[in-house]
Amino acid sequence: MKIAVDAMGGDFAPRAIVEGVLLAASELPSDAQIVLIGREDSIREIFKEHNFESSVVEVVHAEEVIEMGEHPTKALSQKPNSSIGVGFKLLKEKAIDIFCSAGNTGAMHVGALFSIKAIEGILRPAIAGYVPQLDGSIAIMLDIGANADCKPEVLAQFGEIGSLYAQYTFQIERPRVALMNIGEEEQKGSLVAQATYPHLKANKRIHFIGNIEGKDLFTNKADVIVTDGFTGNILFKLGESLYEITKQRGIQDDFIDKTNYESIGGSPIIGVNGNVMIAHGISSPTAIKNMIGWAYKQVQANAYLHIAQALA
Amino acid sequence: MKIAVDAMGGDFAPRAIVEGVLLAASELPSDAQIVLIGREDSIREIFKEHNFESSVVEVVHAEEVIEMGEHPTKALSQKPNSSIGVGFKLLKEKAIDIFCSAGNTGAMHVGALFSIKAIEGILRPAIAGYVPQLDGSIAIMLDIGANADCKPEVLAQFGEIGSLYAQYTFQIERPRVALMNIGEEEQKGSLVAQATYPHLKANKRIHFIGNIEGKDLFTNKADVIVTDGFTGNILFKLGESLYEITKQRGIQDDFIDKTNYESIGGSPIIGVNGNVMIAHGISSPTAIKNMIGWAYKQVQANAYLHIAQALA
Structure with a gap:
């Protein structure tokens, strides 16, 4: 299972996000991996500070960042290589099982609708x-x-x-x-x-x-x-x-x-063809860690498949 | 100042209401009097139990009661001699300065609109x-x-x-x-x-x-x-x-x-030509006592006159 996290989203990104991922990494079930999406050098610098070296966390480079105040639709079309843009691309390709971000909520919502799309009938x-x-x-x-x-x-x-x-x-x-x-x-x-x-x-x-x-x-x-x-x-x-x-x-x-x-850290978007979780802009490392725990359960359940089936 | 209280309104009326009034009576400023509206024999029986005899509380008999579940408009027209009906009659005549009830909220709202009416422009x-x-x-x-x-x-x-x-x-x-x-x-x-x-x-x-x-x-x-x-x-x-x-x-x-x-006990209806306060159906004696305290302040302020002036 691949749980992808937007390293660049949130008021205290990338530090709070990466540190949250490091907290989660040590507790993660063995069938799960975390994919951090964002500026690789910034992410690896925080890894280094914490002497973190583990294959449990993979880094996928994304050059651009959608800022909190940006207009969702505009930002997504102008910044396809943003961490949110890359996250949804990977989610659509099923290269990851869930995409989580504490970034621009509107961009997360619109990104889900444009990439994996709403389930038919929703x-x-x-x-x-x-x-x-x-x-x-x-x-x-x-x-x-x-x-x-x-x-x-x-x-x-x-x-x-x-x-x-x-x-x-x-x-x-x-x-x-x-x-x-x-x-x-x-x-x-x-x-x-x-x-x-x-x-x-x-x-x-x-x-x-x-x-x-x-x-x-x-x-x-x-x-x-x-x-x-x-x-x-x-x-x-x-x-x-x-x-x-x-x-x-x-x-x-x-x-x-x-x-x-x-204590929960994330909120799912329900009604789209995949697993998406959004977190508070103010997310702390603890919040990110807990969100990843819930993301794991959400992927295990894959409720979206049951929703699609029920509406078919 | 005359603060009128519906003795018959609320889940635990008349007992909780009358006992709340007795609590308030001992603390009331000297320029205030309480008028209890409802079945006089029931009210006096509770007075007697508490050995209460004081000119601070006046009783106005009202034979009928509007129950919690009744349709407000119907109930008010069918029961003009209900405690709520009598309360609004007295309020309209300015025989009392405020009318308070823990009874049927709809009947209180409609009663205010039909008797003292909305302030012009509201x-x-x-x-x-x-x-x-x-x-x-x-x-x-x-x-x-x-x-x-x-x-x-x-x-x-x-x-x-x-x-x-x-x-x-x-x-x-x-x-x-x-x-x-x-x-x-x-x-x-x-x-x-x-x-x-x-x-x-x-x-x-x-x-x-x-x-x-x-x-x-x-x-x-x-x-x-x-x-x-x-x-x-x-x-x-x-x-x-x-x-x-x-x-x-x-x-x-x-x-x-x-x-x-x-701790507050009552909520005012704002925008009508007089002072009206409604309380929770579950009101306890303490709630009624505290509502009467706020009713006193509301009458002192008579904000409704200032609202009428501002909208004139």
Whole structure:
């Protein structure tokens, strides 16, 4: 298995990324290899500082870098030899099994759509956030930012692709799918939420448990939380902020530690023909290390193949 | 000053409400009186149990009760002698200065619109949630549930009426108004959020500081947080859930204590011709007591008069 990581993406790249990879390298299962994509000399310099020499990490040179603020589509067409451009080229050729980056999120999203493309039948691929639950399990919430405005049909499909992702990646036999809403009753919510409910309810391929509310985000009510990328992003970022708030106040707690973005490190793009994971721009070495751990599980599950099969 | 409380509204009414009023009665400033509206015999029975005899609390009999699940408009027209019906009648007649209830939220909202009515020029009155901030101050977020779908003009007006409310109720000279969004840049967000930004920016009567994100909910970035009642409700309920989560995990913290719904107890309806406060259905005596404390401040400020003046 080849897990490719964009060495140049993120606020602290390449150092934080390469150091995260070195942390991951020592813990990686024997069937996995990491492919670092980026400026080879910069990467090897950090290897050298750490006296790192191992065949577990391969380096693929990419001359250019897409910066955080660049326009995704423009940057991708003008910089085919950027680390993101090269990553998606390798992913499309199946030379790697997953491509991960803490770089320009828009470029990652557009890059996936242009290279490996959306799975046939998918209305809109989504970025799914892992949401730690109080019982130690993990739920996914989608979308958390790729699609700020969603039609009911799109939200309903998030329920189905999220369910398949959770089933195969987390080995949950019958994931509980819920719609994030402002009340438990079917007729509650925005016009879009009201129109989404019957779609989810009618879909016999998922186990729809109805609406959940903001207070249920962490309370193991659902395995798959359906929401648009506007509400989802705001909720997800509030959830992640708990760790900073409590840390500043001297509180240490195992559950709250898990809400720290570092403890998961990455968010998959679901609905495309391959494995893609994006990470926070601020990613630290620990975050990158943990993302690689999840990337390994995502490749083992290859949920995208099951999604393609279900929609065929 | 007369602070009226619906004795019959809420999951634990009348007991929790009356006991909350008794707690408040002993702490109330001398210029304030509480008017309890509901079934007089039930109320007096609880007085008796507590050996309560004081002229600080007046009882106004109301024979009927609007239940939590009832259709607001129907219930109000069919039950004019309900505690909510009588409350709004007294508020309209200015026999009381504020009407508070933990009962049917829809009936409270519709009751306000039908009796004291929206202030002229107000597009949609909003329910505003008090959001405790890490520095000890309080921000308000509106809307948190009355309007699940909002047009940009409505959101923009929330910024203005929220600013006036915060200015007069919290004595903040120049409240910082922010739009809850998925990024800091002006062009970020849903179509509605994108269209709202220029309205807020152009309004010279408010101090608009731009977008804030989910992670900024508690971090003293803004005094007035503008959002629709869908996202606002979900965010607010997640915020309130922190207290339960940390309490279960044995964490005690002064800030998190303030996120407990009980510590504030009530949410004003802003944009109507009078003072109205609604409380959680689950309200405990402590919540009711604290709501009455805020009701006192709201009446002292009478922000609604300033809002009416600003829109005249």
